Amino acid sequence: MKPIKNIAASDIPNIEVAVVPSTSRWASAVKDAAEQCGAVFVAFDEVTPATLAERLVVLDLSKSVSASSPGPRAISISANQSLDCFDVIHPNEVQFRLKRSLSNLIEMEKLKARVAQEQATVSTLNDIGLTLSAITERTELLDAILTHSRQVLSADGGTIYLRDGDELIFEAAQNDSVEITMQIEHVRLPIEDSSLAGFVAGRNTILNIDDIYNIPEAMPYRPNFTFDKASGYRTRSMLLVPMTDRANKVLGVLAFVNRKPSPGVPLIDFSLCQPFSKQSSDLARSIASQAAVALENYRLYQNIRNLFDSFITAAVTVIESRDPSTAGHSQRVSDLTVALAKECDGSPEFEGIKFSGDQLEELRYASILHDFGKVGVREEVLLKANKLHPWELERVEWRFRLAAIQAELEHLRRGTPLDERMSQLERDLNLVRQMNTPRYRFTERDVEALAAISGRWLLSEKGEPVIEQAEIQRLCIPYGSLDHDERLEIQRHVEHTYQFLKVIPWTSNLKNVPHLAYAHHEKLDGSGYPRGLVNSEIPFGAKLMTISDIFDALTAGDRPYKASMPIAKAVSILREEAEMGRLDRDAVELFVAKKVWTSIGMV
Ligand SMILES: [Fe+2]
Numbered sequence: 001m002k003p004i005k006n007i008a009a010s011d012i013p014n015i016e017v018a019v020v021p022s023t024s025r026w027a028s029a030v031k032d033a034a035e036q037c038g039a040v041f042v043a044f045d046e047v048t049p050a051t052l053a054e055r056l057v058v059l060d061l062s063k064s065v066s067a068s069s070p071g072p073r074a075i076s077i078s079a080n081q082s083l084d085c086f087d088v089i090h091p092n093e094v095q096f097r098l099k100r101s102l103s104n105l106i107e108m109e110k111l112k113a114r115v116a117q118e119q120a121t122v123s124t125l126n127d128i129g130l131t132l133s134a135i136t137e138r139t140e141l142l143d144a145i146l147t148h149s150r151q152v153l154s155a156d157g158g159t160i161y162l163r164d165g166d167e168l169i170f171e172a173a174q175n176d177s178v179e180i181t182m183q184i185e186h187v188r189l190p191i192e193d194s195s196l197a198g199f200v201a202g203r204n205t206i207l208n209i210d211d212i213y214n215i216p217e218a219m220p221y222r223p224n225f226t227f228d229k230a231s232g233y234r235t236r237s238m239l240l241v242p243m244t245d246r247a248n249k250v251l252g253v254l255a256f257v258n259r260k261p262s263p264g265v266p267l268i269d270f271s272l273c274q275p276f277s278k279q280s281s282d283l284a285r286s287i288a289s290q291a292a293v294a295l296e297n298y299r300l301y302q303n304i305r306n307l308f309d310s311f312i313t314a315a316v317t318v319i320e321s322r323d324p325s326t327a328g329h330s331q332r333v334s335d336l337t338v339a340l341a342k343e344c345d346g347s348p349e350f351e352g353i354k355f356s357g358d359q360l361e362e363l364r365y366a367s368i369l370h371d372f373g374k375v376g377v378r379e380e381v382l383l384k385a386n387k388l389h390p391w392e393l394e395r396v397e398w399r400f401r402l403a404a405i406q407a408e409l410e411h412l413r414r415g416t417p418l419d420e421r422m423s424q425l426e427r428d429l430n431l432v433r434q435m436n437t438p439r440y441r442f443t444e445r446d447v448e449a450l451a452a453i454s455g456r457w458l459l460s461e462k463g464e465p466v467i468e469q470a471e472i473q474r475l476c477i478p479y480g481s482l483d484h485d486e487r488l489e490i491q492r493h494v495e496h497t498y499q500f501l502k503v504i505p506w507t508s509n510l511k512n513v514p515h516l517a518y519a520h521h522e523k524l525d526g527s528g529y530p531r532g533l534v535n536s537e538i539p540f541g542a543k544l545m546t547i548s549d550i551f552d553a554l555t556a557g558d559r560p561y562k563a564s565m566p567i568a569k570a571v572s573i574l575r576e577e578a579e580m581g582r583l584d585r586d587a588v589e590l591f592v593a594k595k596v597w598t599s600i601g602m603v
């Protein structure tokens, strides 16, 4: 957190006036004039640059021939009227002019100090505003509001109440001198005059109390001493300011206790507490406005974020509804990936790896959208359960029926034996049906038998085989249900995802979302797709996403082309992949050791 200058504690310093030399015959006149103007008198025998820099000087040059210029913070007593300084008083005129001249100089000095202080106030408020506007996490924001405002106001303790309808909710508290152990968060307080904060919120006014143990009976509010009693703390001065939005509506209350000499230093002696000044109270009001703006911005940010999240959820639901067997996959991959990333923090194997809140957000969005590109994949490919599409199998079956009719006709015409031919046909069709299923582990003999079918049964009209070469090739797909082109089409979903995510104007803290999602099918040894990246080229978050994606694909409910797998089997596949150098071995082991899947309710 950027340090912010403490300005309230530094009231305008006392102005010192020196007479040089101290033996000047006008020394007592200067002393009287300085004290009448509210300045402190000091005497010096010699003028040094330091003397001049720190205080105003009345320089008695009546017996000197010095021609040096004392500068704008000095009044010279000299016959030489050409000296460069605030004023030159002729020795004969000292008694008439000294007091007025010194008064003017002191006033000028006070004005300069006031301007400098106002500038510092504006700059501090700007700093606070900038600091608060950069925070997107609620607890951090409330902490920052209290930390900065307490520092600037030199307050030992501070509390934030936020408004919820007709109540104030106690949201956060800080204290430099005692540890706050009481469970006071989320305590509710009605907005009414009986409490200090309720009074401030209800009336939209400031309360500046020098000692809360001495509040006049006539006042409607009474302080709550529970904290003092429980902690041994002694609350003395208190400043409460309403936080109002642009429409002057009260969003909450900032309360500060015990102004002290030095901000950030614990109070050893409660008698050192000071009342909050009028200046503190003005400053607190400005800080409260900054805090209110920051809180409003935070709420707007949250609303936009919720809106965006709802849109994403809706979009992902639509994509997943095309393939009901993958319902919930994106959310589960997101939950698993974020949980695994959190496990990496503090794990000895991943020393130096620390996911910030923004990076976890990035990973969450990338994971939930990683398969969004499946919107560009045809449904018939996405849902393909067997090696032949249903209409392709139906076509083959019709040809088999035709072959059966042909056999019967031949039997009638030529008396060729029928039974053997019909049972052969049935065996052949059964083989086709078996080979069509990805779960059937076919043998070399099956492949040979399949090839023999096309030669065995020719449909007489055109002499075409019951099963075509292209269909045989498809039935011989060794793994899964997709042929080469269909597999490429599915794999292109990664490219579609990237193209889709790339056009979203992500904020700078989420700029890596497209790149993370783009790498979710890459493998460390370069065998992944679509770019064949290797270990060093794959973002670490994407490596975690790949593990979660594979795990969920294996263990999720039955899909048309494969059955769901027990966790133990999925774990051994992940380990095999890691052994083969495709997945990050440490991340897989961490995933297994921490049973990350329990974070999504799997046991
Ligand atoms: Fe994917």
Ligand SMILES: [Fe+2]
Binding pocket: 329, 333, 370, 371, 549
């Ligand atoms: Fe996936």
